[in-house]
Amino acid sequence: MPTTTETLPIKMGDDIVRVRQRVRVRATEVGLSLVDQTKLITAASELARNALDYGKGGQAVIETVSEQRRGVRVTFCDNGPGIANVELALSDGYSTGTGLGHGLGGARRLVDEFHIDSKIGQGTTVTIARWKR
Amino acid sequence: MDSIPILKIGNALLVTIQVDMHDQLANRLQEDLTTRIVQHRARGVLIDISALEIVDSFIGRMLANIASVSRLLDADTVVVGMRPEVAITLVELGLGLPGVKTALNAERGLAMIGGVDGRDSTDDADDD
Numbered sequence: 342m343p344t345t346t347e348t349l350p351i352k353m354g355d356d357i358v359r360v361r362q363r364v365r366v367r368a369t370e371v372g373l374s375l376v377d378q379t380k381l382i383t384a385a386s387e388l389a390r391n392a393l394d395y396g397k398g399g400q401a402v403i404e405t406v407s408e409q410r411r412g413v414r415v416t417f418c419d420n421g422p423g424i425a426n427v428e429l430a431l432s433d434g435y436s437t438g439t440g441l442g443h444g445l446g447g448a449r450r451l452v453d454e455f456h457i458d459s460k461i462g463q464g465t466t467v468t469i470a471r472w473k474r
Numbered sequence: 475m476d477s478i479p480i481l482k483i484g485n486a487l488l489v490t491i492q493v494d495m496h497d498q499l500a501n502r503l504q505e506d507l508t509t510r511i512v513q514h515r516a517r518g519v520l521i522d523i524s525a526l527e528i529v530d531s532f533i534g535r536m537l538a539n540i541a542s543v544s545r546l547l548d549a550d551t552v553v554v555g556m557r558p559e560v561a562i563t564l565v566e567l568g569l570g571l572p573g574v575k576t577a578l579n580a581e582r583g584l585a586m587i588g589g590v591d592g593r594d595s596t597d598d599a600d601d602d
Contacts, residue, residue: 354496354497354498355496357496358494358496361494361528365527375559376559376562376563378559379527379528379557379559379560379562379563380562380563380566382527382528383528383529383530383563383567386528386530386532387530387531387567390530390532444531446568447531447566447567447568447569448567450566450567450568451563451566451567
């Protein structure tokens with residue numbers, strides 16, 4: 342069993358709850374510590390909310406990785422306007438919405454891997470992963 | 475619509491958050507709390523989050539907003555029961571929750587607010 346994936350829609354508030362629940366199940370299965378689980382789920386919650394609030398919804402792909410490294414990877418894709426200045430968006434205090442502006446930069450600090458790809462007019466894709474120590 | 479129960483204990487209001495909060499529920503809680511603070515002349519609000527497995531910036535913002543509004547209505551807000559892993563994660567997220575008082579448990583939180591002395595809060599004028 343190298344990897345298994347599942348795709349969840351992010352179209353309403355309840356979907357964020359579902360993403361958190363599924364990430365927790367996989368993080369537990371793969372053996373992440375409680376602190377690591379909590380960090381990954383919190384980051385996933387931030388990114389799912391970003392996708393819903395600023396990205397007009399999208400989806401989350403949750404992947405259990407159990408090759409050399411064991412962990413969980415989550416990819417969020419939205420259909421939003423894209424982010425003009427990704428570096429700026431990653432800085433603390435940045436927000437275009439009503440959030441505290443910690444979402445993106447904060448989520449990056451909570452995970453081991455963080456990739457963001459955004460194209461104006463096409464949407465944003467963010468991939469995060471947390472590995473078992 | 476769902477709502478979160480608010481209990482009155484002495485001069486304080488106690489809210490125990492046990493479910494995954496979504497937007498309407500968070501807004502409803504803020505509105506209900508402000509109404510009850512004024513109605514009961516409450517001196518404090520205890521928010522028990524010991525059941526919450528995570529606190530993200532959405533919940534963090536809700537707690538900060540409740541604390542700000544309560545302060546304007548002359549009530550202290552104390553967040554109690556935060557799990558250790560949640561505290562670690564919040565700090566890394568960059569949310570130290572400035573302006574929000576915390577206590578390890580509801581008992582200590584109540585003591586910060588002024589305890590359960592059974593008096594109506596309007597009697598507090600005697601202290602001056």
